[in-house]
Amino acid sequence: MTYTERTGRVILVDIAAVVVMMSIIGYPGTGRMMAAGTTTVQRVNYSDAGTDPDLREIFIGRCADFKAGKVNPTVDLNELRMKNCTQLWELFSQAFKYHEACDVNQTMYEEFVNATAITIPANKSNFWDGWGIYDTVHAYAKEGRRAWSLEYTLVGYLINNLKFCGQEDETGFRYDSCPGPDECGFATGCVDAFWAEASVYFAKQAKGHVRVLFDSNREGGAFQNENSYFAQFELNNMRPDAVENVNIYLITMVNQEPGDNCSSSSIQQLTTILTQSGISYTCHDQPRDVLHLLCTDEIESEECLLQKDILESPTDVALPLTTGSASRTRSTIGVGCHAFIVISIYIIHNILHYT
Known part of the structure; x- marks a missing residue:
């Protein structure tokens, strides 16, 4: 060689x-x-936007606002003083950072959710299911003044509408794409797993009289037992010793025909579960307090005509009319009395004159 x-x-x-x-x-x-x-493992491209570039800054800023009472003015500020926003960020980010986006499950957020826990007042918990009712729920909650949905608790407000997911390499965050709802499977993946754990916490905190709002025209039925965060994580974690009554609100949007009602099969399925759990319930078709709220944006609709006078401050309109009517009545009575007296005097005069 x-x-x-x-x-x-x-x-x-x-x-x-x-x-x-x-x-x-x-x-x-x-x-x-x-x-x-x-062969080289192919990188998965997900359907949703990637992690928010300023995720940490948004998280810390929201935390500071919530602690100051700027988000939900009915919170206990003394309780919130014990919360450390930086520590909460570390617990949150560590739950999914350096994990592939779909390799995150509910239990990985347990420590973070427990660290954010605050007291939810009795009779304030407001549950909902189905995206068609989302805006109505938050308008009804009135920033926690009327009711607390999960999004008006500390843990819900911190994460609501944020985009985030992880990856095993580089910074641990993935910025090009993240899974959309249910893309990793029900309640699995960075975002969906978080909401599953947060829903369990929210249900366990409920006490007294609580509400759950449904869109009566929801496709597939107002209440759905499968692939539902309310059914799987909230309904099943309500404590019968704490929750006195569940008020079921079936909402029909203005100018729509009613869909499900309190006698519909989907609601009967819900009431059966409540009864088996030892929790009482009441059901309301198109409750007036929510209808009044809906009518503020649809004041001229036929359905809202009865509500229109109420929403336009009837006292301010009626009082001048009532006062005017009373004045005119008094004036009429005065003129009548005067005429009666004149006529009486005239008759008496004639009688005396001719006798």
């Missing part, structure tokens, strides 16, 4: 060794372990 042949063989052996090492430890920048002879 010539020197050139020996040199070439050594080079080939070195190249082969390098290839084997790279196949074992992974190519630079992939963060993946690959066995010899396997």
Whole structure:
């Protein structure tokens, strides 16, 4: 074997060794372990936007606002003083950071959710199910003054409408794309798993009389037992010793035909579950307090005509009319009395004159 042949063989052996090492430890920048002879793992592109670029700053800012009572003015500020926003951020981010987006489950958020826990007043808990009722629920809650939905607790407000997910390499956050709702499976993945754990916490805090709002025209029925955060994580975690009554509100949007009502099969399924759990309930079709709220935006609709006078401060309109009517009545009575007296005097005068 010539020197050139020996040199070439050594080079080939070195190249082969390098290839084997790279196949074992992974190519630079992939963060993946690959066995010899396997192909590179393809990066999954998800359907939703990636992690918010300023996620930490948004989180800390929201936390500070909530602690100051700027979000829900009915919270106990003394209780909130014990919350450390930086520590809460660390607990939150560690739950999914450096984990692949769909490899996150509910229990990974348990420590964070417990650290954010605050007291929810009795008779204030307001549950909901179905995105069609979302805006109505928050308008009805009135920033916690009328009711508390999960989004007006500390844990719910901190995370509501944020985009976030993790990855195993680089910064631990993934910024190009994240899974959309149920893309990883029901209640699985960075965002969905969080809301599952938060829903359990919210239900366990409920006490007294609580409400649950449904859209009567929800496709598939107002109450749905499958793939429902209310059914799977809230309804099943209400405490019968704490919750006295569940007020079921079936809401029909103005200018729509009513859908499900209190006698519908989906609501009967819900009431059966409540009865079996030992929790009493009442059901309301189109409750007036919610209808009044809906009518503020649809004042001219036929359904709201009866509500119109109420919403336009009837006292301010009626009082001048009532006062005017009373004045006119008094004036009429006065004129009548005067005429009666004049006529009486005239008659008496004539009688005396001719006798």
